[in-house]
Amino acid sequence: MKHARIAGTGSYLPEKVVTNDDLARSMDTSDEWIRERTGIRRRHIAADGETTSSIAVAAARRAIEAAGIEPRAIDLIVVATTTADKIFPSVACQVQRKLGISGCGAFDVQAACSGFIYGLDIADRFVRTGGAENVLVIGAETLSRIVDWNDRSTAVLFGDGAGAVLLEANDRPGIVAAHIHADGEQEELLHVPAGVSSGLAELKAQSAFIQMNGNAVFRKAVATLDSIARETLLGHGVSADELDWFVPHQANLRIINAAAKKLGMPAERVVVTVDEHANTSAASIPLALDIAVRDGRIRRGELLLLEGFGAGFTWGSTLLYY
Numbered sequence: 001m002k003h004a005r006i007a008g009t010g011s012y013l014p015e016k017v018v019t020n021d022d023l024a025r026s027m028d029t030s031d032e033w034i035r036e037r038t039g040i041r042r043r044h045i046a047a048d049g050e051t052t053s054s055i056a057v058a059a060a061r062r063a064i065e066a067a068g069i070e071p072r073a074i075d076l077i078v079v080a081t082t083t084a085d086k087i088f089p090s091v092a093c094q095v096q097r098k099l100g101i102s103g104c105g106a107f108d109v110q111a112a113c114s115g116f117i118y119g120l121d122i123a124d125r126f127v128r129t130g131g132a133e134n135v136l137v138i139g140a141e142t143l144s145r146i147v148d149w150n151d152r153s154t155a156v157l158f159g160d161g162a163g164a165v166l167l168e169a170n171d172r173p174g175i176v177a178a179h180i181h182a183d184g185e186q187e188e189l190l191h192v193p194a195g196v197s198s199g200l201a202e203l204k205a206q207s208a209f210i211q212m213n214g215n216a217v218f219r220k221a222v223a224t225l226d227s228i229a230r231e232t233l234l235g236h237g238v239s240a241d242e243l244d245w246f247v248p249h250q251a252n253l254r255i256i257n258a259a260a261k262k263l264g265m266p267a268e269r270v271v272v273t274v275d276e277h278a279n280t281s282a283a284s285i286p287l288a289l290d291i292a293v294r295d296g297r298i299r300r301g302e303l304l305l306l307e308g309f310g311a312g313f314t315w316g317s318t319l320l321y322y
């Protein structure tokens, strides 16, 4: 049976940068508070006319180029997002059109910040069962469009961006294990209340923005990231010492540090990019991965643990050889 191996990574961050000081000019916050509580220094914001599908394509082109394949060779596109351009069609179909490769399967996955991990799990199964040979998995978000810029408790936390990987069928391992989970019982701790079936005519501005109980989500994230790490490592007879890199969801540096400490991963083997782009939900893990691949930290053959946690709640992990 073939393995699903990452042949190339890519990412894209919109040009416009908003620093903590920029935010402090329009709301009651400070660079010091944001850095101390979250580790975030700046976020990138999509320009007018930039959409989730356009930034997804930008990241995808870089991943395809890094993989050294023709776009035509892609036989499945999976996009993880919570901020689709339209109710339908999917962002994946729009990406396919923009890449000019109509014909292959294309669909979106909605698992909030864990979406990329869900997408990798799906793609891995397609590759291992012979259903696809080259799968484009993208995490892309324009969260700035669903942030209430008058609410300092959430506005400082989020940003826009996209990350992508091209997974190929290969004789060498690749993805070793993938686990996904969800607990729908605590929906209101982190959600955007507005939705199609509630009736868009009834939409009130407030309900179209991210609402979060930060403290409760923080505690749940730390505990859950620890349990998924244990499940993955124990289940596959791997110890934390054997991991080369821990690539967690980039939401908050304090959550990342707490999860790394519980896992026993020293800071120098943890990929942190949240300072540069804030929480980009489904895009954060592939963004972190691509940044660390391109700056030479992550090298071929190294063992990586990817972990995600987000609204739903959803969570999951991927253990893979890069």
Ligand code: UT7
Residues within 6 Å of the ligand: 028, 029, 030, 033, 034, 037, 038, 113, 152, 153, 154, 156, 157, 190, 213, 214, 215, 216, 217, 218, 221, 251, 252, 255, 279, 281, 309, 310, 311
């Ligand atoms: O991707 C998964 C989704 N989300 C997350 O992972 C985020 C999880 N949660 C968090 O990252 C943290 O809970 C936050 C960063 C959101 C908040 O940090 P905290 O240490 O839990 O702070 P807090 O909510 O307990 O707030 C402390 C104080 C409050 O003031 P009082 O009540 O103590 O006077 C807040 O009103 O900080 C105040 N505050 C702010 N002050 C300055 C809240 N937001 C801000 C702000 N600037 N932006």
